[in-house]
Amino acid sequence: MRHHNKLLLKKRNFSNSLMLFLVLFGITSTVQAQLIPAPSKMDKGSGVFEVDENTSLQFSSKNDGLEEMTIYFQKQVKRLSGIGLPINEKSGKKIRFQIDEKSGLVEEGYKLEISEDNIEISASTTAGVFYGMQSVLQYFPDIRTNEKITLPVMEITDEPAFGWRGMMLDVSRHFYSVETIKEVLDLMAFYKLNTFHWHLTDNEGWRLEIKKYPKLTSVGAWRQEIPGSVFYKKDSTYAEPLTGEPYRYGGFYTQEQAREVVAYATKRNITVIPEIEMPGHSAAALAAYPEFSCAQPKQDPPGSNLWNDVTDTENMAFNYCAGEEAPFQFLQDVLLEVMEIFPSEYIHVGGDEVDKSYWEKCASCQARIQEENLKNEEGLQSYFIKRMEKFLDAHNRKLLGWDEILEGGLAPQATVMSWRGEKGGIAAAKSGHDVVMSPSDPLYFNRYQADPEGEPQAGPYSINTLKKVYNYEPIPESLNTEEARYVLGSQFAIWTEFISSVEHLEYMLLPRMTAFSEAVWSSKDNKDFEDFTKRLNQGHYRRWKNNGIRFHPNYFEKSEY
Numbered sequence: 043m044r045h046h047n048k049l050l051l052k053k054r055n056f057s058n059s060l061m062l063f064l065v066l067f068g069i070t071s072t073v074q075a076q077l078i079p080a081p082s083k084m085d086k087g088s089g090v091f092e093v094d095e096n097t098s099l100q101f102s103s104k105n106d107g108l109e110e111m112t113i114y115f116q117k118q119v120k121r122l123s124g125i126g127l128p129i130n131e132k133s134g135k136k137i138r139f140q141i142d143e144k145s146g147l148v149e150e151g152y153k154l155e156i157s158e159d160n161i162e163i164s165a166s167t168t169a170g171v172f173y174g175m176q177s178v179l180q181y182f183p184d185i186r187t188n189e190k191i192t193l194p195v196m197e198i199t200d201e202p203a204f205g206w207r208g209m210m211l212d213v214s215r216h217f218y219s220v221e222t223i224k225e226v227l228d229l230m231a232f233y234k235l236n237t238f239h240w241h242l243t244d245n246e247g248w249r250l251e252i253k254k255y256p257k258l259t260s261v262g263a264w265r266q267e268i269p270g271s272v273f274y275k276k277d278s279t280y281a282e283p284l285t286g287e288p289y290r291y292g293g294f295y296t297q298e299q300a301r302e303v304v305a306y307a308t309k310r311n312i313t314v315i316p317e318i319e320m321p322g323h324s325a326a327a328l329a330a331y332p333e334f335s336c337a338q339p340k341q342d343p344p345g346s347n348l349w350n351d352v353t354d355t356e357n358m359a360f361n362y363c364a365g366e367e368a369p370f371q372f373l374q375d376v377l378l379e380v381m382e383i384f385p386s387e388y389i390h391v392g393g394d395e396v397d398k399s400y401w402e403k404c405a406s407c408q409a410r411i412q413e414e415n416l417k418n419e420e421g422l423q424s425y426f427i428k429r430m431e432k433f434l435d436a437h438n439r440k441l442l443g444w445d446e447i448l449e450g451g452l453a454p455q456a457t458v459m460s461w462r463g464e465k466g467g468i469a470a471a472k473s474g475h476d477v478v479m480s481p482s483d484p485l486y487f488n489r490y491q492a493d494p495e496g497e498p499q500a501g502p503y504s505i506n507t508l509k510k511v512y513n514y515e516p517i518p519e520s521l522n523t524e525e526a527r528y529v530l531g532s533q534f535a536i537w538t539e540f541i542s543s544v545e546h547l548e549y550m551l552l553p554r555m556t557a558f559s560e561a562v563w564s565s566k567d568n569k570d571f572e573d574f575t576k577r578l579n580q581g582h583y584r585r586w587k588n589n590g591i592r593f594h595p596n597y598f599e600k601s602e603y
């Protein structure tokens with residue numbers, strides 16, 4: 043495959059005429075998608091399987107979600123070709139989905155065999171079958187076509203390097219619709235990612251309906267211009283309001299919509315992990331319920347771009363009070379509703395960047411430090427997180443938090459998401475805690491991906507190029523084999539302070555998401571950046587282009603199309 047690519051690159055003129063020839067003679071599938079992420083093992087034969095009206099779908103058993111998955115596949119074929127493939131018909135060619143627990147394949151692994159007469163996907167789990175389907179779908183047309191759909195005869199055996207292959211999206215700084223979330227989930231599934239970390243609350247907006255506390259969304263989901271407000275600044279991303287109307291910007295998901303997202307994700311082997319931030323990053327919640335903060339100031343949520351320029355701690359609060367009981371009761375009530383919506387094993391409670399100056403000045407917080415024999419405000423943060431962990435544990439959920447939860451002592455069962463480099467993750471793994479690696483350099487995709495000159499404004503601090511993302515290895519060298527087992531995997535994050543449109547979001551996402559997918563799915567010795575960028579140019583850029591999805595043009599060889 044690699045040799046063939048090199049040839050294509052050198053002899054582009056020749057290759058273009060060859061392409062034209064093939065197109066004229068109706069063989070349009072020559073510039074086939076080359077798989078991303080690269081499979082563990084792939085042997086190509088000769089000949090093709092043609093998906094047509096004589097093809098039927100078959101699945102091995104009725105009781106493990108395979109039927110639903112078969113219908114999902116059927117819909118994809120229908121969407122792209124108009125052909126409605128029958129299910130479990132006796133005669134004709136077959137596309138077969140099989141679960142075989144004794145197959146020897148790991149969870150999420152699959153075997154794909156394509157001959158001229160049959161396609162067979164086998165796995166030990168439905169997740170494995172799903173990823174086999176995704177590999178097949180990468181060979182499908184980009185958009186609805188009447189052309190023949192053909193797949194090359196080949197055999198693939200494939201499995202992921204890591205079980206946690208995630209993406210975090212911040213919907214607080216800017217709100218994204220359910221439709222956009224579904225688009226993101228589709229891209230994740232196509233590139234074999236399985237964990238969607240939904241950053242639902244932050245200073246700038248609370249995005250999830252909570253029935254017991256309706257003001258979280260009636261107040262906390264909207265930023266408004268309040269005349270005379272000292273901390274309010276008009277956000278450049280606001281649309282101009284109608285004459286006489288105040289500036290207003292925001293949105294939230296109803297519980298029904300959140301459930302719809304969970305169901306959509308589940309069908310695609312994606313777990314949705316909600317993040318409800320505490321004890322800091324909570325200005326939006328405290329705008330709705332100031333009584334849960336230390337000084338209880340009346341406030342409204344800050345605008346998305348304020349980020350570092352809100353320093354008016356007299357007139358606004360970012361933290362829940364850790365000295366009073368009411369904030370804990372409030373958060374537990376919130377989490378009860380959250381757990382009803384999200385069946386994920388993990389609940390993310392944030393824990394990052396807590397400004398402890400509020401607690402220093404608060405009599406109740408200081409009293410709590412005394413009563414509980416805590417060393418200082420860091421101890422109070424640890425107390426806060428440990429209490430929440432106890433609560434989650436009583437409901438059979440696991441607590442997940444940013445690496446600041448290490449400070450002042452980690453809660454006994456907590457899982458750490460390492461963002462300030464890998465230091466926190468290494469410390470956690472060495473002390474026997476599970477870890478998800480998400481170092482901001484290179485995995486914050488809100489940061490620049492190329493020389494800032496000519497790029498839309500992005501997060502500073504590092505330039506997270508495609509290559510840097512591709513070369514990322516989730517297991518730090520300083521961990522031994524035993525410690526490395528605590529690294530569940532990795533995820534990238536998109537914070538949206540500077541990202542206010544779907545187009546811009548796509549631009550920050552692609553192609554870096556695909557490089558990440560190979561970093562967490564493909565084995566270390568199967569990675570090759572040059573080969574990867576060639577595969578990107580063999581169908582992936584084109585697919586996005588044909589589907590109206592924006593992407594960063596680095597490495598895009600336009601002449602391929």
Ligand code: ACM
Nearest residue numbers: 394395444461482
């Ligand atoms: C973070 O970036 N504050 C987790």
Ligand code: ZN
Nearest residue numbers: 336363404407
């Ligand atoms: Zn307090």
